Amino acid sequence: MPSDVSRIYDAVDRLEVAMSYHRDRHSVLASNVAHLDTPGYRPLDLQRTPAPEATRPWLTNPAHQAGAAGGVEDRTVVDDGGALAGPDGNAVQLERELAKIDANRVRYGTSTELVSRRMALLRYAAGDGNS
Amino acid sequence: MDFFTAMEVSASGLSAQRTRMTVSSSNLANASTTRGVGGGPYQRRDVVLGSVPMNNGGLGVSGVAVQQIATDPNPPRLEYDPGHPDADVDGYVAYPNVNPVEEMVDMITASRAYEAGVTALSTAVSMAERALGIGR
Numbered sequence: 001m002p003s004d005v006s007r008i009y010d011a012v013d014r015l016e017v018a019m020s021y022h023r024d025r026h027s028v029l030a031s032n033v034a035h036l037d038t039p040g041y042r043p044l045d046l047q048r049t050p051a052p053e054a055t056r057p058w059l060t061n062p063a064h065q066a067g068a069a070g071g072v073e074d075r076t077v078v079d080d081g082g083a084l085a086g087p088d089g090n091a092v093q094l095e096r097e098l099a100k101i102d103a104n105r106v107r108y109g110t111s112t113e114l115v116s117r118r119m120a121l122l123r124y125a126a127g128d129g130n131s
Numbered sequence: 132m133d134f135f136t137a138m139e140v141s142a143s144g145l146s147a148q149r150t151r152m153t154v155s156s157s158n159l160a161n162a163s164t165t166r167g168v169g170g171g172p173y174q175r176r177d178v179v180l181g182s183v184p185m186n187n188g189g190l191g192v193s194g195v196a197v198q199q200i201a202t203d204p205n206p207p208r209l210e211y212d213p214g215h216p217d218a219d220v221d222g223y224v225a226y227p228n229v230n231p232v233e234e235m236v237d238m239i240t241a242s243r244a245y246e247a248g249v250t251a252l253s254t255a256v257s258m259a260e261r262a263l264g265i266g267r
Contacts, residue, residue: 034251
């Protein structure tokens with residue numbers, strides 16, 4: 001169990017993992033859009049599996065769902081093509097990919113906003129409530 | 132992996148679509164060319180796209196590249212026009228195997244795919260800007 005002082009940034013660390021996941025997922029989704037006309041291309045997606053319970057010491061209650069910290073989460077690239085494919089074997093659906101890109105951008109924005117607010121809170125505390 | 136990977140992937144898609152647009156324009160412009168570069172009527176060209184691996188940290192991300200600009204093997208369109216200087220002994224002129232409708236459809240899909248690529252690219256830019264704004 002880390003000491004209380006070093007846990008100040010736990011939330012930021014967790015958000016950082018979320019941000020890097022959404023950043024990498026954007027690359028995967030952008031690659032799908034770029035392959036709109038590549039014969040035989042199957043679209044990919046990035047799935048994240050939270051770290052096992054034992055590596056999440058900050059969980060004070062098992063019912064809490066926390067994200068992973070420090071790169072311990074597991075990521076897998078999955079085929080997201082479904083059964084439908086064009087005559088050339090390409091299974092990219094443009095609307096689906098653009099919708100996922102937009103949702104991913106919003107999630108990334110949420111994480112950055114939360115990091116900003118967390119930092120503002122820490123700044124406020126460090127400044128003795130004067131900032 | 133960073134945002135530049137996403138931007139490079141999107142950029143590769145954009146340049147592939149631009150090539151498709153160029154080739155379609157060339158096909159349309161040469162729809163009546165009876166004297167092509169190698170002699171004989173112009174032959175329709177088609178772009179073949181393929182994946183190229185990117186520096187991706189095991190995520191399976193790949194860019195797009197033009198692998199080949201293939202020549203359409205379909206026979207030329209014959210039109211009876213005995214007065215044409217390129218008419219054969221029977222009076223038929225061999226025109227390129229270009230179908231303008233097909234080219235227009237190709238141009239529309241290339242244009243839509245280009246727009247989608249621009250959207251993905253500008254999303255990567257806006258995400259990077261959000262990250263730069265942390266702590267401001």
